[in-house]
Amino acid sequence: MSIVNRFDEKFKQRQTSYKMVTVLALLENVTTDGSADFDNVVNSFLNFYLDRQEKGKNPEIERAKMSIPEQLSSSQIKNTILKGPVTHLEELIEFDPENNQIKFSDNTYKDLNQNDNRMELKKVAYKHLYQYYKNIDNNWIKLEDLSDLDRGYPVNANDISSLSEQNSIKGIHPVDSQEFQGTIILCTISGQEYPNEWLDANKQFLKYYLEGRRDKNTGIKKYNQNSKNNQSVIKSKEEGYPILAFVRYSKNSYFYYEGQFVFEEIRRDEQEHPYFVLKRQDQASNEIEFNQSVNTWESMNFITEDNSEYNGYSEYNSFDVESLNEVYPHIISFIRNRGFVFSDDLIKNFLLALKSKPFVILAGLSGTGKSKLVELVANSLGATRENGQFTLIPVRPDWNDSTDLLGYKNLQGDFIEGELTKVIRKAKANQDHPYIVCLDEMNLARVEYYFSDILSVMETRKKQGERIITAPMHVEGLDDSLTFPDNLYIVGTVNMDETTHSFSPKVLDRANTIEFNEVNLDYLPDHEGEEILPKKAHNNIFKTEYIKLKDCYYGNEDFIKQQVEFLKQLNSILNKPGLQLQIGYRIRDEFCFYLLNNNKFKLLPENTAKDFQIMQKILPRIQGSSLKIESVLKELIELCSDSLPHSKEKAEFMLERFEEDGFTSFWL
Incomplete structure (x- = not known):
C-alpha cells in the first residue's frame, strides 16, 4: 500500500478533524529532514480553526475542544495533538520531546519525497476535511476564502456555483464582489473531447478551451470570444485580477485548487478550436522554456504613454535592492x-x-x-x-x-x-x-x-x-x-x-x-x-507584509502584547467622555505593523519608533477647547516622560497653546 493510501485509511477512522489538520500543519512547517518545530505546528494547527471561526464557520463539532479554539492554551493544544493524531498515526508520525519536534517517520518521509506524493497527501487530508465539515454545517468555502487558498483545497462544481451564482455546468465562473474579484475555472485534464492539459512538465502553463456552444443542427462547436465568461479570462491580465484554477484528472472527483493564473494568449489546436494559454502566477519560474511543438514563449511587450517599449520579462531579472x-x-x-x-x-x-x-x-x-x-x-x-x-x-x-x-x-x-x-x-x-x-x-x-x-x-x-x-x-x-x-x-x-x-x-x-x-x-x-x-x-x-493583526501575531506574541499593553495605557488617558479620541482596532493594528517592521529591519531604536508612532497616529487626532483636552495632554506628557521626547515636546506645545488660546490642535 502506498504511503498516501496508508494515510487515507487512517483518515477514514475519524471522529474529529484533528488528524487531517495535524498532517497539514506538519506539511506546512516540515524541514528537509522530515521534522518540524512542534510550536510551529501548534500555531498552524490553531490558525486553521481560528480562520474558520473568523469566517463564520464552525471550527469543530460542539463537544470537541477545538470548537472554542480561542480559549485554549498552547499546552492544551499540544496535548490534544499528542493524545489524538500522533497516537493514531503511529508508525507514520513521531514526536521527539527532547528536541520539541514532530516528524514524519524516516520511511514515511522518504516515500513522501517520491513523485508528487507530498501534494497528494495534502489533497487526501483536505478531501477528508471536506467530507467531515460538509456533515457539520455544509459551509466549506466562502467568497473570503478565495483570497488565500492553499494548494490542494477541494471543491465540487456546486460549491463554485454558489459563489459565482451561475450554473454549475459552467467551467468559467467570474466573481465580482466586495470580498473577491477574479475568475474561477474548473478544469478537467482528461476524459474530454477537447482535452485540457499542461503545456509544460513544470505545470506552469495550462491549456484551457474557451467556453462555447454546440450547434444543434450541425453538431459543430462555436465559440464567442466576446462572451462575458471568456472575456473575464482575457481581461485578467489587463485589469490585474487573478484566475483561480481548480483542476481534476478524472470526472466525478473533486476539483483541487492548483493556484493563481493569468491569461497569456489565445491559440488554436489542429481542428482550429481556440484555447487559452494561462500562466501560473504563484510559484512560477521566470524563465520557462517551451518545447518547439507548443512554441517557445516570447516576451510580452507593453507600450507606455511616451511610446517607449517596456519588455515585461526582461525586467524580472535581478534587482539591485529588495529589502x-x-x-x-x-x-x-x-x-x-x-x-x-x-x-x-x-x-x-x-x-x-x-x-x-x-x-x-x-x-x-x-x-x-x-x-x-x-x-x-x-x-x-x-x-x-x-x-x-x-x-x-x-x-x-x-x-x-x-x-x-x-x-x-x-x-x-x-x-x-x-x-x-x-x-x-x-x-x-x-x-x-x-x-x-x-x-x-x-x-x-x-x-x-x-x-x-x-x-x-x-x-x-x-x-x-x-x-x-x-x-x-x-x-x-x-x-x-x-x-x-x-x-x-x-x-x-x-x-x-x-x-x-x-x-x-x-x-x-x-x-x-x-x-x-x-x-x-x-x-x-x-x-x-x-x-x-x-x-x-x-x-x-515597500510592499505591505501585514494586512490584519493575525498576519503577524503568531511568532510575535510577546512583542505585540507588549505594544497592546502600552496602547491600553494610552486609551485610559484618551477615553474621556465626549471626546471620542480612544484608539480603535485600525490604529492598534497599524501601530503594531510599524513597530514590527522596525523590529525586523532595525532602522530605529524601539523607543524612537514608538515615539514617532504617537506623533503620527495619536497626537494629530487631538484638538478642541474642552477642559478634558487639557487633562489628556497633561497625562500624555507624564506618560511620555523623557523616553518619548518628540511626543512629549509636541504635547507640551499643544498644552501651552491651549492655556494661551483656550483651543489647541496638532497643527501649527
Missing part, C-alpha cells in the same frame, strides 16, 4: 549627493511608514522640502517622472469629487482618464516595481470629498496568494473595474494654514502623518563628489 535593510543607506547617500538635507531618522521613519501602509501624509511649513523628499526617495530607487514610476499630481481647490483623480465621461460620451487612473494602469502592467504618487498640497481641497473612494477601497486590501488585492473602485463612465494595485504608494503633502482645510478623523486614522518642522539654514551643499546613481528597486521593498 529596507539594503536600501536605506543608499537613499540617504543619494539625497545628500543631490544637495538636500533631511535627518536620517526622518528618512527612516518615512520608509517604515510606506512599508506599513501605502498612504502617508507629510505635513508642515511651506518650503521645507516635503514634495522634494518624496521625489528624491523615488528617484533613488529608479522611479522617475520619465518612466512613469513617479507622478506629482497638484491638487486644485475646486476638487469636490473623485473625477479629477480617477476620470469622467465627457459630453461626447468618451471616458477621460484621470491622472491616478493612468498611474494605476501602468502599475498593473509592471507589478514588480513600485509606483509612487505625490498628491501635492493635498488639503487645498477637502480631502474627504475627492479622496474618500480611494481611502475606502484601500481598507478592503486582503492577501490573495502572493498579491494584495482590493475591491473595485466605482468610477462612473468607466466600463471596466479599477482596483488599487499592491505596488502603488500615495504620499500627500499638506501645508496647515488659513488657505487649507483640516483633516477629518477618517483620513488621520488611515495614514501615518509625518510632521516637517525642522529647518537647518546652516546647511550648505558640500563640494561636488562622485555622482551616486539610482538602484533599481523591487516592489518587495
Whole structure:
C-alpha cells in the first residue's frame, strides 16, 4: 500500500478533524529532514480553526475542544495533538520531546519525497476535511476564502456555483464582489473531447478551451470570444485580477485548487478550436522554456504613454535592492549627493511608514522640502517622472469629487482618464516595481470629498496568494473595474494654514502623518563628489507584509502584547467622555505593523519608533477647547516622560497653546 493510501485509511477512522489538520500543519512547517518545530505546528494547527471561526464557520463539532479554539492554551493544544493524531498515526508520525519536534517517520518521509506524493497527501487530508465539515454545517468555502487558498483545497462544481451564482455546468465562473474579484475555472485534464492539459512538465502553463456552444443542427462547436465568461479570462491580465484554477484528472472527483493564473494568449489546436494559454502566477519560474511543438514563449511587450517599449520579462531579472535593510543607506547617500538635507531618522521613519501602509501624509511649513523628499526617495530607487514610476499630481481647490483623480465621461460620451487612473494602469502592467504618487498640497481641497473612494477601497486590501488585492473602485463612465494595485504608494503633502482645510478623523486614522518642522539654514551643499546613481528597486521593498493583526501575531506574541499593553495605557488617558479620541482596532493594528517592521529591519531604536508612532497616529487626532483636552495632554506628557521626547515636546506645545488660546490642535 502506498504511503498516501496508508494515510487515507487512517483518515477514514475519524471522529474529529484533528488528524487531517495535524498532517497539514506538519506539511506546512516540515524541514528537509522530515521534522518540524512542534510550536510551529501548534500555531498552524490553531490558525486553521481560528480562520474558520473568523469566517463564520464552525471550527469543530460542539463537544470537541477545538470548537472554542480561542480559549485554549498552547499546552492544551499540544496535548490534544499528542493524545489524538500522533497516537493514531503511529508508525507514520513521531514526536521527539527532547528536541520539541514532530516528524514524519524516516520511511514515511522518504516515500513522501517520491513523485508528487507530498501534494497528494495534502489533497487526501483536505478531501477528508471536506467530507467531515460538509456533515457539520455544509459551509466549506466562502467568497473570503478565495483570497488565500492553499494548494490542494477541494471543491465540487456546486460549491463554485454558489459563489459565482451561475450554473454549475459552467467551467468559467467570474466573481465580482466586495470580498473577491477574479475568475474561477474548473478544469478537467482528461476524459474530454477537447482535452485540457499542461503545456509544460513544470505545470506552469495550462491549456484551457474557451467556453462555447454546440450547434444543434450541425453538431459543430462555436465559440464567442466576446462572451462575458471568456472575456473575464482575457481581461485578467489587463485589469490585474487573478484566475483561480481548480483542476481534476478524472470526472466525478473533486476539483483541487492548483493556484493563481493569468491569461497569456489565445491559440488554436489542429481542428482550429481556440484555447487559452494561462500562466501560473504563484510559484512560477521566470524563465520557462517551451518545447518547439507548443512554441517557445516570447516576451510580452507593453507600450507606455511616451511610446517607449517596456519588455515585461526582461525586467524580472535581478534587482539591485529588495529589502529596507539594503536600501536605506543608499537613499540617504543619494539625497545628500543631490544637495538636500533631511535627518536620517526622518528618512527612516518615512520608509517604515510606506512599508506599513501605502498612504502617508507629510505635513508642515511651506518650503521645507516635503514634495522634494518624496521625489528624491523615488528617484533613488529608479522611479522617475520619465518612466512613469513617479507622478506629482497638484491638487486644485475646486476638487469636490473623485473625477479629477480617477476620470469622467465627457459630453461626447468618451471616458477621460484621470491622472491616478493612468498611474494605476501602468502599475498593473509592471507589478514588480513600485509606483509612487505625490498628491501635492493635498488639503487645498477637502480631502474627504475627492479622496474618500480611494481611502475606502484601500481598507478592503486582503492577501490573495502572493498579491494584495482590493475591491473595485466605482468610477462612473468607466466600463471596466479599477482596483488599487499592491505596488502603488500615495504620499500627500499638506501645508496647515488659513488657505487649507483640516483633516477629518477618517483620513488621520488611515495614514501615518509625518510632521516637517525642522529647518537647518546652516546647511550648505558640500563640494561636488562622485555622482551616486539610482538602484533599481523591487516592489518587495515597500510592499505591505501585514494586512490584519493575525498576519503577524503568531511568532510575535510577546512583542505585540507588549505594544497592546502600552496602547491600553494610552486609551485610559484618551477615553474621556465626549471626546471620542480612544484608539480603535485600525490604529492598534497599524501601530503594531510599524513597530514590527522596525523590529525586523532595525532602522530605529524601539523607543524612537514608538515615539514617532504617537506623533503620527495619536497626537494629530487631538484638538478642541474642552477642559478634558487639557487633562489628556497633561497625562500624555507624564506618560511620555523623557523616553518619548518628540511626543512629549509636541504635547507640551499643544498644552501651552491651549492655556494661551483656550483651543489647541496638532497643527501649527
